[in-house]
Amino acid sequence: MATLGANIVQTKREGNLRRSTEYRKRDHAITNTRIRLRKTSDRQERQKLLDRLPELEKERRQTPVYDVRHHTKLGYVRYADDFVILVNGTVEDAKDMKNKVEKHLAAMGLQLSLDKTRITNWNKPIAFLGYHIHGELRRNDVQIRAILSIPKEKERLIRRELLNTASYHHIPEQDAMLNMSAKFRGWCNYYKYADSPQSTFSRLSQKTWWFFGHFLARGRRSSIQSLLIWATKTGKSKVVTKGNSRRLTFTTQNGKREMSLDIFPPKTAEI
Secondary structure: OHHHOEOOOOOHHHHHHOEOHHHHHHHHHHHHHHHHHHHOOOHHHHHHHHHHHHHHHHHHHOOOOEOOOOOOEEEEEEEOOEEEEEEEOOHHHHHHHHHHHHHHHHHOOOOOOOOOOOOOOOOOOEEEOOEEEEEEEOOOOOOEEEEEEOOHHHHHHHHHHHHHHHHOOOOOHHHHHHHHHHHHHHHHHHOOOOOOOHHHHHHHHHHHHHHHHHHHHHHHOOOHHHHHHHHHHHOOEEEEEEOOEEEEEEEEEEOOEEEEOOOOOOOOOOO
């Protein structure tokens, strides 16, 4: 795929050459206004320039950056024998790329699976390695960027797994805490590469907390309200600090070491 130009980043020079005339005019007007602002010492003139500058910046934000598409871009991601090719171009470009890949594989004695191979539009999400991939038009732009999102069914599945663990009220408290913490941490670490996953992580963190709270309530044969009052008084439920984050979570003693329910989502990462 490297020989076909996959994953090549557009250079700054290429981006500048594609800028629209209207965008260039507004960009130059802002630059000239700032130069005049630095050079003038007249108070009235400076105030006029300061008032004009936000208007020009607003006009530039509302003006499309590019008026022509960049030449076809290719994104290529592979895992074992599964791969996805993202074509920022026309249907003909996608078909041409598919034919080139077929010829390259045929030279190695391989062929594409007819059942699994398909060409689809950017606005239709495709499933790949547990993620959904779809395209989104950039703001004030004519290019499309790939979006990695977390499928709703994957979120429902991890919730079901956490609930199942919390339903085993006969297992020791420490085992339940370790199991639920490991599932929460592993799932979030896998999906930390998605676009804006923190809202999903926060929902899952809240659900994990409540699931474990109900686990403790069933073990004590009390209502969840009584359990929370007892946990707060005894320190079983308290604010725990991890790195720069602080969260209210459940704790328990493992000998001399204190354990806590790990509901701290990881930081968002990029592939």
